[in-house]
Amino acid sequence: MPYCLYLRKSRADIDAEANGEMETLARHEKILLDLAKRMHLDVTEIYREVVSGETISSRPVVQHLLTEVENEMWDGVLVVEIERLARGDTIDQGIVSRAFKFSNTKIITPLKTYDPNNEYDEEYFEFGLFMSRREYKTIRRRLTQGRMSSAKEGKHTGSKAPYGYDRIHVESGKGYTLSPNEKETPIVKMIFDWFVNGQLQEDGSYRKLGAHAIAHRLTNLSIDSPTGNPTWNPRSVYWILHNPVYTGKIRWGYKKDKKIIVDGAVKRTRIIPPEEEQILVEGLHPAIISDEIFNQAQELFLRRGNPSVVIEKELKNPLAGVVVCGICGRPLRYRSNANRRDFGVECRTYGCPCKGSYIYIVEKRIIDALRDWVNEYKLSWDDMPREMHSLLIVKEQAYNAAIKELNTLTKQLDKTHDLLEQGIYDTETFLIRSKSLSEKIAESEKNIAKLSADINNEKLRENNRKNLIPKVENLIDIYWQLPNASAKNDMLKEVLEKVEYTKLHTVGRSKTKKLDDFDLVLYPKLPRT
Template structure:
């Protein structure tokens, strides 16, 4: 029998999709069964487990980035914390793409960490084991892709040919109901289905004066304390999703928001309707088709094209923050002759919007006043030797850094002397451990203080440079700002001298006579305070 080396061992557990389906049919809990197998392995090889990494049952097995326990395991393996990892089969470690499989293989190879399974022990130093391990990962990937294609084909057929509902969760207004044979359909939810009907009736009210948009509907439902499925606030996106969903007229769909994977991320963009897989559902509709079509027509007429990426239309983009919620203030265009406004991006924030042009004018005016005061203060406080107070701060920080470094050197000397004290019998082992712990803690504290001081010194040096450069930069901004109409150029000019600006307006509106009564705090790049 193979003799495992002494050391620390851990185990990794993950449930596959097949395991979850088996449990749903009443089978034994997979983790209980796998723990028994791994405990038998421990007994066979006379080793002890010191940690078990368990993925949550709903965790996807396709990508390492979606498995937090696997990420933790790989980090510990790379740090050479484990002599070996126990797993019921190598396929549990990686079923993802070639890159993920390579990450797993290299982590075990370069750390010389064994992989112990009931069928075989993989030694990364053994070329045959390495080849067999990589081949096992490759076959696991092929099996995974085959299962995925079969499942996707079954879902498409279930929607298109049989009208079954193939989602894992029922949409708002419905509950999942098991069919006598295979699959699920939907039935109306007694509390939620009337809310769906209310949303469509408010959105398609025959009287345009009483008709509500998605934002007003969300606010109305929140005011009435109507709960969402997850007891959160209603949002415009939630209302839009309900209005667009053909499930409410008895249809079933698949692939409306398929997952698009990139190298380090994934997204679920909404596909055009003509790319959906649609079928006649087995469930009763909540909305008649004429109401649904009217809702789609209203939404189409009210829709606006999204802002093109990389094109700046707001000269204050990324600079102005809301004083109440710290969210970004964004540009809101209006139809007709109404000028665009600057509004808080948080849906239910109480901050009152203002015309963008007025905010922009006030910001430039404040910069002009600030630079005039700054120049006067600079001339008044600048010493005759050419050094200002900022140079004094730098000198203080430099002296502090020298003192801290001297203390650190003394501590390191004391650490070095500990071994001599133990050898001469002046310290017992217990006293040595206690003293070593105290000196280590003091050393760590000093190192963190030194790092913070170095960071502060770097910032102060940059601030001193900025103090010299800021006057010509602001003067250039004031001279060039209104010579261009390009929002991108204006935005770049502002960002060259401003860290951010805080906007506050708690009452009044555009037609209240208080359109220019707001507070704007500017944070220039050289100052800690506004």
């Protein structure tokens, strides 16, 4: 089996690059390729982690690498330091340690090769991860203290300027401050004015607008939102109206991350700490909004009451997470009516022309469509087995040929080291030949992976006739006898990826339009080709 490289930047590397040093990943790649050459290791893959994250769950490349390590795809992994693999808590360190130990995969650094099944190497490895975690926490504590000190000095500590400002360097010393954005500043003033004083009406009166009305108004005026989208989110308006930065203040510690356990997994949630733990000081930047206007806005929020809180309730919509709007792609929302027993679903995306319908009518149409689909699918299977069997044989033959080709290329790559030692290849020729063979091996592995996926898909299609079709038939038979919306929802999700719903008119009192006059597109859970 081959070896691979894992490259990841540390915070110190990012700081060094900012000071003009060589790009870190390129430098580390050269160091590790030179090491592989000296140790005669066949490197066939290089993994580059381009995102920064404390935990394994926030680093997709290392997750992929650990999966391959667990599947015993590598003899060893080359890293510049042991700390590059894991700097998270003891749980993350344990995940890394177990993956390498149980798969007997070596960790190779320029200073030492770690054999996870060697008792002394294992102890040294675990101690290295422990020390790297301590170093990480020390660095993070220093960074947090530095940002807090900058905030107390009135500097902007965020990586992105709030809407209405541009982020600029302070005139003297280190750090950043804010400068009013000529295009966005009038929009911020207009938002506060509409909320506090109101918008001028045709009769000469003023009507105060809430966050939703302001968002709709800005969208209609074709003003880009803070994210650059043409549609404004009311939450964006809400946070602008609550942010004291527009009065020339700097706020620090208003939100904090808190780790919680949900279904056995660590999740991050945002909390608002007590006021005594927050910092609110005069900033170096000029104000856009006066303290008087800002305070009036906060008083209006208090008068209107706190925002409603979503609490966990019993599921009432059997189509939740299944039916989406065929125009905008958003999930349809549940609609209740206190005076009637007919509940409905509708698209609530602002500006979307898709109309709502009663839930029981949409349900009936879905069940009828599933019945038609399963009948057609069963008929099509009668003509397909012989054709599918022939196709499966062809793909299995191609897969076996690709495996032989990969073995040949791997032997050729092994031979390049012998030719280098014999002096037939010089270093430059060796690197060129090694790279060429590595690329061919990578292409061969991709071909093998594709063929393997195709073979699995063909087999999955066969299993669908044995598994999916009976599930759909069972759903059709018992759907209307299920006890509640949750049970219906679970069964629909078992057989459907999603259902696209499109309706461009309302029925009203029209005698020509029917209640079930809408279009559905079903996406059964078939294997992807």
